[in-house]
Amino acid sequence: MHQLWVSLSVTPLLWLVVTLGAYLIGVALRRAAGDTPLVNPVLVAIALVGGLLLVTGTPYATYFSGAKFIHFLLGPATVALAIPLADNIHHVRRSLVEMGAALLVGCLVSMLSGIGFVLLLGGPAQVALSMAPKAVTTPIAMAVASEIGGLPALTAVLAILGGIIAAVLGESLLRATGVRDWRAHGLAAGLAGSGIAAAQVAGRDPLAAAFSALGIGLNGLLTALAAPAAVALLHRLHWLGM
Amino acid sequence: MIESLFVILLFQLIGEIAHSVLDLPVPGPVIGMFLLAGALVIRRSRAGAAGREAATPAELDSVARSLVRHMGLLFVPAGVGVVAMAGLLRAAWLPIAVGLVGSTLLGLLATGWVMHALLAARAARAR
Numbered sequence: 001m002h003q004l005w006v007s008l009s010v011t012p013l014l015w016l017v018v019t020l021g022a023y024l025i026g027v028a029l030r031r032a033a034g035d036t037p038l039v040n041p042v043l044v045a046i047a048l049v050g051g052l053l054l055v056t057g058t059p060y061a062t063y064f065s066g067a068k069f070i071h072f073l074l075g076p077a078t079v080a081l082a083i084p085l086a087d088n089i090h091h092v093r094r095s096l097v098e099m100g101a102a103l104l105v106g107c108l109v110s111m112l113s114g115i116g117f118v119l120l121l122g123g124p125a126q127v128a129l130s131m132a133p134k135a136v137t138t139p140i141a142m143a144v145a146s147e148i149g150g151l152p153a154l155t156a157v158l159a160i161l162g163g164i165i166a167a168v169l170g171e172s173l174l175r176a177t178g179v180r181d182w183r184a185h186g187l188a189a190g191l192a193g194s195g196i197a198a199a200q201v202a203g204r205d206p207l208a209a210a211f212s213a214l215g216i217g218l219n220g221l222l223t224a225l226a227a228p229a230a231v232a233l234l235h236r237l238h239w240l241g242m
Numbered sequence: 243m244i245e246s247l248f249v250i251l252l253f254q255l256i257g258e259i260a261h262s263v264l265d266l267p268v269p270g271p272v273i274g275m276f277l278l279a280g281a282l283v284i285r286r287s288r289a290g291a292a293g294r295e296a297a298t299p300a301e302l303d304s305v306a307r308s309l310v311r312h313m314g315l316l317f318v319p320a321g322v323g324v325v326a327m328a329g330l331l332r333a334a335w336l337p338i339a340v341g342l343v344g345s346t347l348l349g350l351l352a353t354g355w356v357m358h359a360l361l362a363a364r365a366a367r368a369r
Contacts, residue, residue: 023315042314046321053325060326067319073309074316076247078271079254080306082278083298089283098364102357110349117344123337127330131341135349138317143269153323154330158338160321162346169347174354184357192350195313215353221276224268 009058015066022048040164040196046157074139081137081220084213091183091210099187099214106191107222110135111230125240126151129231133223134158137194140220147224148231159194166193167200182208190215246305253278 008014025048026041033039053063064071092099114131118124130150133141138159145155170189179185182201186208189197198212234240257274260266266273282298324331331338 019318020315023318040314042317042321045315045318046324049318049322050325053322060323063322064319067322070316071319074313074320075254075271075274076250077309077313077316078269079250079257079274079278080309082253082275082282083303083306084310085275085279086282086286086298089279095361095364098357098360101360102353105356106349106353109352110345113348114341114345117341118334118337121337121340123334123341127334127338128341131338131345134342135346137313138320140269140272142320143271147269151327151330153320154327156317156320157324157327158342160317162342165343165346166350170350173347173351177351177355179354179358181358181361183361184354187357188350188354191353192346195310197350217275217279220272221268224272 005056009056009062010065012066012069015063016069018049018052019045019067019070022052038168040160042160042196043164046160074142078137078139078220081213081217084210085217088210088214092214095183099211099218102184102187103191103215103218103222106188107135107219107226108230110192111223111227115234119239127154128240130154131158132231133227134162135192135194136220136223137216140224141194144224144227148227160196163193163196166197170197171201171204183211186211187215190217191219194219243301243305246299246302249302250278250305250309253281 022045023041026039026044029044030036030039030041049063052058053060111132114134115128118128118131126149129148130145130152132148132150133144134155135141136144136159138156141155141159142152144150145152166189170193171185174185174188179188182205186198186201186205189201189208190212193200194216198209198216201212202209231240253274254271255274256277257272258270260273260277261268261270286298
């Protein structure tokens with residue numbers, strides 16, 4: 001038995017099956033809970049796989065050497081976001097100025113407040129830099145994090161948790177402050193909570209779905225451009241203490 | 243299916259090459275995403291009044307849709323990395339928790355408010 005585990009645990013096959021199985025359990029749990037945004041299949045799968053690694057004493061590197069084949073698909077999935085983006089291009093043209101201004105403000109507030117909160121509460125600079133791009137869809141966030149000196153794995157976890165927070169609280173908070181326009185709801189969900197929050201508003205209204213796709217794509221571009229510049233400025237001001 | 247995968251991977255490759263050759267701060271897949279979106283929009287405008295469906299190949303559309311729909315699964319291997327960072331999370335839990343909740347909600351509200359106010363202002367001008 002032990003011999004079998006030792007030989008299987010170094011093959012990609014075991015970890016691919018474990019990852020897919022854990023995710024399917026997460027999907028089944030969400031369905032059983034009535035499709036509530038409170039049960040997130042990604043979070044369930046991470047907890048299950050993480051728990052298994054801890055129980056079996058398997059190093060993360062061993063797991064990732066198998067699971068990297070799933071991880072690789074994040075790149076193509078990011079490229080695939082081009083299709084919803086191209087489909088909604090007429091919405092961009094119609095409210096270009098409004099959307100650009102809202103994106104710029106939201107992107108800067110999200111990035112700088114993330115860095116600010118962490119540094120003000122005494123967190124390490126590397127954590128602050130991992131927090132900065134976490135609003136963006138995870139593959140972009142991870143790439144930006146490694147570009148600016150954060151920890152991509154931490155950013156991935158923060159992006160997923162941030163997406164859940166935005167999905168659960170976003171709509172009611174915006175509504176409580178008088179925002180009723182679905183275009184604003186969609187854009188805000190896509191910008192701050194990427195795929196997870198976008199999936200939530202997409203179920204509420206088709207116009208919100210279109211603008212959440214734009215929020216994801218355009219904030220991805222904006223953050224990828226603005227984060228390295230903002231971090232270079234913070235370094236120059238010696239606010240990151242590195 | 244193979245043709246669509248080829249197109250998607252090709253644009254990712256072009257993005258990666260542009261990223262390293264031009265030393266751009268934007269990640270390769272993001273460059274690929276915007277190049278492909280641009281190519282699709284140009285293709286569509288060439289197709290003219292024939293409609294949007296005619297311009298985006300149906301097969302590319304369905305491959306892209308299934309990739310995006312199951313994007314959650316693709317986050318799992320990276321997310322499991324949290325077990326390798328348990329020490330860091332425990333050591334800095336307060337700045338991480340406050341930074342995560344605070345910046346997510348501030349970013350969301352700022353975007354929603356600005357968009358709402360500007361759209362309302364435009365509607366008022368039109369009236």
